[in-house]
Amino acid sequence: MALGGLFAAFLLLPTLVLLTRGLNADFLTTLRSPAVTDALRVSLWTTGVTVLLTVLTGTPLAYLLARRAFPGRALLDALLDLPVVLPPVVAGLGLLLTFGRGGLLGPGLELAGVQLAFSPAAVVLAQLFTAAPFYLRAAKAGFAAVDRDAEAAALTDGAGRWGAFRFVTWPLAFPFLLEGLVLTWARALGEFGATILFAGSLQGQTRTVTLAIYSALDSDLGPALVLSAVMVVVAFTVLLTVRVLAARRAPP
């Protein structure tokens, strides 16, 4: 009992300390400083694009993996999960050696006039690579859980395949998709290792909240504390949202 309480305290204390240190008298002034607003702006819009791209490209892929049998599907499934367990800095190196100027696709991209490394696009790619697999996982589970009879009924009632997907499959899988999306967003928001290696760190361009916390630690603790407190609040909100979503999709 006492041991369990001690462990719970260990898990709770650091975040509580961050909250109390971050939500200080200077909170609002620091929150309005350019270092903090720039980081929040960069993080919000890059994670926004990441989430959008994840839905657009991840949904059909997840559907394919959940519904179609093809040779090598299990292998592909495992490989697509790889970024989840890969150390982020390894992911960053992979991205740099693939999409960087000296990378595999570098010369081609260069010809097309596209420079990805050290750009906001690189931030999005880093987030997409490390975070999108969370959505893939959840969406696959969602599509697999949908009652195939309901789809078949819609089809016999005259719905087209798109109609059946739009009005039967999608709504039934929706709680799963939303949960995956929330996790993807949270992971993208916290992304650090791949971003600092592949996108670099420049205020207002590529310096996301986590990078801003890291660079602020070198000099002025103020912005780091405020951004950390914001991250604690955001993380808690995300977890709560996921809980609520999970409860909603649980069988009655």
Next chain:
Amino acid sequence: MKFTALLLCLLVSPAGAASLTVFAASSLTDAFTEVGRAFDARTGHRTTFQFAGSQVLRTQLEGGARADVFASANDAQFTPLLGRVVVGREVFARNRLTLIAPAGSAKVRTLRDLTAPGVRLVVAAPNVPVGDYTRRMFAAVERSGTYGADFAARARRNVVSEEGNVRQVALKVSLGEADAAVVYASDVTPALKRTVRVVPLPTRFNQTAAYPVGVVRGSANADAAQAFVAFVKSEAGQAILRRWGFLRP
């Protein structure tokens, strides 16, 4: 039996031998690694290093990190610790700045090219010593008027990333991801020379970096720490630093 013997070896080090932890600026990585090997061979101590941007090491020391020696790449990250965290200050080496560009790219041939549109420049953040020296160098170029009155602003517009230590800056050029960067002359190591080209930087704009070293207050091995500092300043230590491109103090 074997295991016990091994354990004894690990636990009981030779009489008077100490485990020394040295916090040193990233630019010292190669030189200090060799200095450490020579020092250990001579004294029987066991020296381990933590290399990072001097500003990171300073933050860690202020936060109570256990170390025996601190070697910084500038005074801005060293002097605030003097007395409280570090005892003594001796300059043991100097350094100069240099411009580097990827070996295979002709985009940056002279200092002037740093402001050309589309050039991707990587520098260190302002609180990193080399980042501070870099900004002073840009200001000196601007003051001279040679390349226009807004040289610093135009160069700054080309900066695509501000890194946390000089080795990260060098890495970005080495990988060919940046068109140019400002590092120390000593960073152009034999390993780096394979992938980068040195761009001439007129001496009148160059900045001199001075490296202070001191023993950390409360070091458990103060004598060994002092011996390390003395070794760095000795002829043997200076010869190693010279070989890695550092200048006399």
